[in-house]
Amino acid sequence: MQEKIRAILVQMTLEEKLHLLMGKDYWKSLDLEHLGLPSIMFSDGPHGLRKQTENANALGLGDSIRAVCFPTAAGTAASFNRGMLHKLGATMGAECRKENVAVQLGPAVNIKRSPLCGRNFEYFSEDPYLSAEMAVAYTQGMQSRGTGVSLKHFAANNQEKRRMTVRSVVDERALREIYFPAFEQTVKRADPWTVMCAYNRLFEGVYCSENKRLLTDILRKEWGFKGLVVSDWGAVSNRANGVAAGLDLEMPCSGDLQMGKLHAAIHAGELTEAEIDACCVRVLALVLRAVEAAQTVECPPSDWAQDHETARAFARESMVLLKNEGILPLKKEQKVAFLGGFAKQPRYQGGGSSHVNSFQVVSALEAAAARGGLHVEYAEGYGTADYEYDPVLAQQAVALAGRSDVAVIFAGLPESMDSEGADRAHIDLPPCQAELIYQVAQVQPNLVVVLHNGSAVRMPWIDSAAAVLEAYLAGEAVGAAQIDLLYGDYSPSAKLAETFPLRLQDTPCYPNFPGNPLTVEYRESIYVGYRYYDSADKDVLFPFGHGLTYTTFAYSDLKLSAKRIGAGEALTVSLSIQNTGDFDAAEVVQIYVAPPEGATFRPAKELAGFEKIFLAAGEKRRVQLTLEPRAFAYYHTGLGDWYSESGEYRIIAAASSRDLRLSAVVRLQNGIDAPPPYAALPLPHYRTGEAQKVEAAEFEALLGFRLPPSHYPEGGHRLGWDSTLEDAQQTRFGRGVAYLLNKALPLAGRFLGDLGSVDAILAGAMEMPVRTMAAWSQGMITAKMADALCNLFNEEQRLKSVVTLAKGGLAAIKKSIK
Secondary structure, three states: OHHHHHHHHHHOOHHHHHHHOOOOOOOEOOOEHHHOEOOOEEEEOOOOOEOEOOOOOOOOOEOEOEEOOOOOHHHHHHOOOHHHHHHHHHHHHHHHHHOOOOEEEOOEOOOOOOOOOOOHHHOOOOOHHHHHHHHHHHHHHHHOOOOEEEEEEEOOOOOOOOOOOOEEEOOHHHHHHHHOHHHHHHHHHHOOOEEEEOOOEOHHHOEHHHOHHHHHHHHHHHOOOOOEEEEOOOOOOOHHHHHHHOOOEOOOOOOOOOHHHHHHHHHOOOOOHHHHHHHHHHHHHHHHHHHHHHHHOOOOOOOHHHHHHHHHHHHHHHOEEEEEOOOOOOOOOOEEEEEOHHHOOOOOOOEOOOOOEEOOOOOHHHHHHHHOOOEEEEEOOOOOOOOOOOHHHHHHHHHHHHOOOEEEEEEEOOHHHOEOOEOOOOOOOOHHHHHHHHHHHHHOOOEEEEEEOOOOOOOOOHHHOOEEEEOOOOOOOHHHHHHHHHOOOOOOOOOOOOOEOOOHHHOOOHHHOOOOOOEEEOOOOOOOOHHHHHHOOOOOOEOOOOOEOOOOEEEEEEEEOOOEEEOOOOEEEEEEEEEOOOOOEEEEEEEEEEOOOOOOOOOOOEEEEEEEEEEOOOOEEEEEEEEOHHHHOEEEOOOOEEEOOOEEEEEEEEOOOOOEEEEEEEEEEOOOOOOOOOOOOOOHHHHHOOHHHOOHHHHHHHHOOOOOOOOOOOOOOOOOOOOEHHHHOOOHHHHHHHHHHHHHHHHOHHHHEOOOOHHHHHHHHHOOEHHHHHHHOOOOOOHHHHHHHHHHHOOOOHHHHHHHHHHHHHHHHHHHHO
16 A cells, blocks of 8 residues: 555656645545545444435535434443443444445544533543543444444534633643543544644643644554554644654545635745645545555445434433332333423434434334334323423323323433534523423322433422433434333443532533633543542542443452562452342442652542443353553653552442442552652642542642633734634624524524534534634635625724625626636
């Protein structure tokens, strides 16, 4: 392949090389027919193929082809099943091959820093180890079918608010221990074809798309990544800087928008042809790899009906039984009231670029009817998009509940609260749903609540429910899977991959999420999720790793392969698990490591291994896990490497981060006695784990530098290509544009296709930089027009700018008509 790449490269002109680095259109790479180089296609994922139809418009918006929608990552991570994630990747890879898609844009492995993040449904977990294990399995599965993944969004992109421009201010340890591991492990163990850089700014306030330390020093030199780095769609601020930093491919094609910057950098000697060639080589390698895989990698034919049944099985393994006072499983002869709009129209996926045009959606109501022999009646209670309480609908639901044996309320979040482009403002269910739960509980003690949501929700009504089943966003077969579990055909077996807090105010990043106009400060550092709650001894609603089944399990006979180990050595852990109930079910055995008390602050314990084991009623089996050396280490900022302190480490076998069953101690001896990295620093709240109390001075001490400005200067600032419509509201013209957008976008539902919530799209549009708008326009907004728009925002050269925009608009209309 290398010889073929070199043969193509030497025949390319400089202009062809530059165009190769920015794609052909919204979804395809550039083809060079005279050199025998085809184009390959990228497409959205990651829980279902979202390939645009042939009539998609220039912005890449519009309806997508039909495909099977699988459970989102919030649920599949809760399965704790590596094999299932491998099969999910392989199944989706086959669907991609069927549609000639070379690279699917996923998995998304960003950490769930806050339950407010609108895109949490696409992300696996608050825990980096679990996220990494899921991502590795998914990637290996998909690429086994000859379809490449795009591991995203690299890095520290943990919110939707100002995601395209904000600077994530994160200390080195938090990056290395929390936000990088899923990327690192997938790169090292699964060889992803591509990595997608994030929109936000990171090291030194430089955009990820042009951050050399991120894309070259860490990703390539430290981790050994050999594939291609592609931008998130419209994430490029300065293409010349991106090429120099190691960003190989800009997507989508931005036309002339960035070409001027490339030529200027070459002319000034700031960008060399050797740097351009390095990126071209990696683009060529990806294209040829995809072509070769399509010709040589065997792939079974994709069948929607079969994949739908696979999605149903995955959904069963992705639903978490949070509470059960003996009411579940339901009995066939019981009269059951299904209440709530989601029983008939389920929430099963989130909004945004992952939104799938589903093959066959099955509701719980339809699944119950198809099963036959069940005594189920339905009352709406509330609509799926409702917030306000409707007394007529509610009274009908309460009346039905009162004359039934059991009431099942299908509750959850509207799509606008689980969507790319906008974060949530709270973690509550809509008021109409909470009120219905309270009212039904007054007439029916046998109350089951089934939840549809992409991340944690608050449950002030929890004592009113006899059982709670967290279905997450479980894909198109959601209803069938719910009936399978509710009526006991299968036992739930999933465990929470995130902590459910009692209140939003309890979350570790609450004081600093989503941050300020220019920055978001990750003051909580490594104390994310259960690492914070367990270290600071905070009460939670449901802990990380929690999940019930229809049986019980006994843990016994924990053994370690050694009583002493050295730094860099692995440890084997084994124990016996017995199903002590009368229902066949699976248990997720979790192994946590609690470090010795030392001079360096660390979480109380961290997940270091897990295994999911299925046991028939009464069955007993031995489980064995291996803890790798990093399970005992932290990232030592002084050494710039991972380091394990000498001392006694407690190995804990648990059913959740709070349900600790067995423990044993191993003594680790490190021959290198490295001085603690923070010995002389005033870090009182990091040492106690009280992350919410960290003030600016303490965070600066941890960072090792002064906090960058978090707000724009008073009196306004000059607007440019990186400025957003939100920024532009400091001027009269900017406020006018924002007003028109707010009025026009809600009317453009047909134009937006299947991307989901208009509210989320509007929020994203207000925070979109000028250069991203231009890039997404596919040449309709030129570089001159972008400059003119900025001039109007700055109230400069008004007449000339209006003329430029008018001429450019007419040209775009003529081009569109042609």
